Amino acid sequence: MNITAIVIFVAFVLTTLAITYWAALRTRTTEEFYTAGGGIPAWQNGVAISGDFLSAATLLGITGVIYSLGADGLILIAATLGAWPVVLFLIAERLRNLGKYTFIDAISFRLSASKIRPMAAVASLFVLVFYLIAQLVGAGKLIQLLFGLDYVFAVITVSSLMMIYVTFGGMLAATWVQFIKAIMLVVGGSIIALLLLFHFDFDVGRIFVSAVDTHPSGQRIVEVGGWLKDPLSVVSVSMTLLFGFIGLPHILMRLFTVKDASAARKSAFYAISIIGYFQLLIILIGFGAISLIMSNDMYHDAAGKLIGGGNMVVLHVTHFLGGDLLLGFIAAVTFATILAVVSGLTISAAATIAHDLYAGTFAKREVSEKKKMQVSKLAVVGTGLVAIILGIVFEHQNVVFVSNLAMAIAASANAPVLIMAMYWRGLTTRGAMAGILVGLFSSVLLILVGPQVMVDLMGMEKALFPYTYPTIVSVPLAFLSIWYFSFSDKSESAAREKLAFNAQFVISETGIGATKAIKH
Amino acid sequence: MHSDLIDISKQPEFQRLAHKRRQLRVIMTGLMLFVFGAYTICWAYFPSVLNLQVPTNSAVTVGIWFTVVVVVLAILLSAYYALIAGNQLDELNNQLRELVAHDD
Numbered sequence: 001m002n003i004t005a006i007v008i009f010v011a012f013v014l015t016t017l018a019i020t021y022w023a024a025l026r027t028r029t030t031e032e033f034y035t036a037g038g039g040i041p042a043w044q045n046g047v048a049i050s051g052d053f054l055s056a057a058t059l060l061g062i063t064g065v066i067y068s069l070g071a072d073g074l075i076l077i078a079a080t081l082g083a084w085p086v087v088l089f090l091i092a093e094r095l096r097n098l099g100k101y102t103f104i105d106a107i108s109f110r111l112s113a114s115k116i117r118p119m120a121a122v123a124s125l126f127v128l129v130f131y132l133i134a135q136l137v138g139a140g141k142l143i144q145l146l147f148g149l150d151y152v153f154a155v156i157t158v159s160s161l162m163m164i165y166v167t168f169g170g171m172l173a174a175t176w177v178q179f180i181k182a183i184m185l186v187v188g189g190s191i192i193a194l195l196l197l198f199h200f201d202f203d204v205g206r207i208f209v210s211a212v213d214t215h216p217s218g219q220r221i222v223e224v225g226g227w228l229k230d231p232l233s234v235v236s237v238s239m240t241l242l243f244g245f246i247g248l249p250h251i252l253m254r255l256f257t258v259k260d261a262s263a264a265r266k267s268a269f270y271a272i273s274i275i276g277y278f279q280l281l282i283i284l285i286g287f288g289a290i291s292l293i294m295s296n297d298m299y300h301d302a303a304g305k306l307i308g309g310g311n312m313v314v315l316h317v318t319h320f321l322g323g324d325l326l327l328g329f330i331a332a333v334t335f336a337t338i339l340a341v342v343s344g345l346t347i348s349a350a351a352t353i354a355h356d357l358y359a360g361t362f363a364k365r366e367v368s369e370k371k372k373m374q375v376s377k378l379a380v381v382g383t384g385l386v387a388i389i390l391g392i393v394f395e396h397q398n399v400v401f402v403s404n405l406a407m408a409i410a411a412s413a414n415a416p417v418l419i420m421a422m423y424w425r426g427l428t429t430r431g432a433m434a435g436i437l438v439g440l441f442s443s444v445l446l447i448l449v450g451p452q453v454m455v456d457l458m459g460m461e462k463a464l465f466p467y468t469y470p471t472i473v474s475v476p477l478a479f480l481s482i483w484y485f486s487f488s489d490k491s492e493s494a495a496r497e498k499l500a501f502n503a504q505f506v507i508s509e510t511g512i513g514a515t516k517a518i519k520h
Numbered sequence: 521m522h523s524d525l526i527d528i529s530k531q532p533e534f535q536r537l538a539h540k541r542r543q544l545r546v547i548m549t550g551l552m553l554f555v556f557g558a559y560t561i562c563w564a565y566f567p568s569v570l571n572l573q574v575p576t577n578s579a580v581t582v583g584i585w586f587t588v589v590v591v592v593l594a595i596l597l598s599a600y601y602a603l604i605a606g607n608q609l610d611e612l613n614n615q616l617r618e619l620v621a622h623d624d
Contacts, residue, residue, distance in 0.1 A: 078559050078590040085601070222573075272598045276592070502526055509537065513525065
């Protein structure tokens with residue numbers, strides 16, 4: 001047990017609970033609940049977006065991948081940074097102008113909402129719930145390791161805090177939690193990197209030389225080709241991350257919390273800068289870890305295995321460089337990170353359930369504001385309970401494939417239809433529905449018959465589908481079905497939908513009409 | 521409402537705005553995807569290029585440099601789009617919105 005970690009973490013929880021109380025007083029309407037009334041400044045929202053992305057998986061996971069695979073892990077970093085500007089250039093402004101609470105608003109803008117919403121909502125919930133499971137299971141194990149708490153107790157604690165933040169404080173509280181955590185994370189990462197550079201006399205080259213000298217694979221650690229053997233696997237990893245980021249509902253939702261398209265664009269830029277800066281630190285920390293930790297007996301058990309496994313690399317290197325004090329700080333930040341990310345996922349799931357499914361689809365009449373809020377809060381509690389149950393069920397499962405599943409569905413079912421809805425005049429309701437269905441089913445199916453399930457889980461020799469990431473097939477398939485089923489749609493409603501693109505185009509480019517609809 | 525929007529779409533100011541933004545989007549997205557695409561293709565088909573050391577015998581490979589270049593380029597392109605070009609287009613957009621408001 002690390003006293004610093006506990007003190008910092010308790011301080012974080014108390015501060016965020018105080019903020020939740022403050023936010024609760026300012027959260028009365030659904031608009032305030034889901035978008036903080038559109039009143040978050042662009043820079044603050046940018047920090048929060050970066051926080052949503054910089055989850056424990058990024059901090060601990062990518063460092064772990066570099067630690068074990070070396071330069072091969074860098075493709076994850078390049079793909080992330082390659083994807084984000086595309087979100088900024090193509091999606092951010094139009095999404096803000098066309099949508100209200102969720103990206104599904106933008107998809108169904110000129111299409112038949114009663115048909116599109118339920119289907120898109122289901123695909124979106126798949127992404128959010130899988131992501132939530134992956135985060136929670138990882139969190140439970142990490143907390144077990146860091147604080148010595150029981151796994152089930154850890155999962156329940158994290159979920160309960162998340163339910164309190166979101167039920168009472170809505171998006172305003174979730175944004176502040178994310179904002180504070182992101183700042184702590186960036187400060188923590190910078191301190192580790194500085195100490196690391198100091199250790200190597202500020203000679204970056206020496207970090208890499210020392211890593212090569214330490215790692216049993218030697219020179220191969222700075223070379224590529226050890227992890228992804230065949231070219232198409234590389235392409236499929238790139239495609240998963242590129243399209244996956246375009247389709248992550250909880251991150252897209254953040255673009256609605258600022259006042260207009262211009263602010264949405266700026267917040268995306270701030271997010272990219274912070275994420276990019278942090279990823280550069282991760283490169284240093286990852287290779288630094290190899291040279292400092294790999295041959296150090298203190299961080300290995302009697303059998304020579306790294307204590308706590310690959311996820312603990314960052315924490316070990318922190319301890320090596322900064323002792324118990326810095327370790328405590330980073331451990332607390334990690335815990336805060338998990339809390340903040342699951343809160344962001346939960347509010348997005350609640351918006352999908354209450355706004356897209358309940359108010360947008362199943363309610364027969366116009367839903368009153370009060371009723372909508374009740375349903376929203378119920379949805380938060382429901383999501384929290386589902387998360388606890390699944391978190392416990394999945395305790396002993398390999399969750400890597402669960403989070404890959406989330407990214408693959410986001411890339412195949414959400415991203416293609418969102419891009420086409422914004423940019424292709426010819427899209428019709430039929431085409432959009434076909435795209436979502438094909439994207440969802442092909443990505444899930446190909447993961448089920450792929451190596452992660454058939455070889456890793458079921459122990460078969462060879463999988464039916466050779467690639468870990470199904471996107472190389474499922475994304476083009478989704479685009480193709482969107483095109484074919486729209487193109488061949490000769491119905492009257494299809495003609496109307498194509499015509500309605502003109503009006504949508506003006507609103508999405510200028511925000512005329514859009515701002516009025518959102519600011520009452 | 522609907523017909524108002526169609527009228528706006530015929531305004532020369534709107535067409536100029538839409539044209540400029542489209543051009544910017546195509547160039548920026550194209551540049552980013554070109555560089556990232558080159559990165560992916562090198563990774564997939566020409567790993568030996570990425571494994572060259574720069575400077576020689578330094579343990580730092582082209583692959584590491586290329587990753588840093590992608591990160592820095594992403595930040596620079598985003599900065600240009602969001603802060604410089606974006607603000608100019610906001611200006612155009614505001615002029616258009618004023619024009620429309622006066623017409624009412």
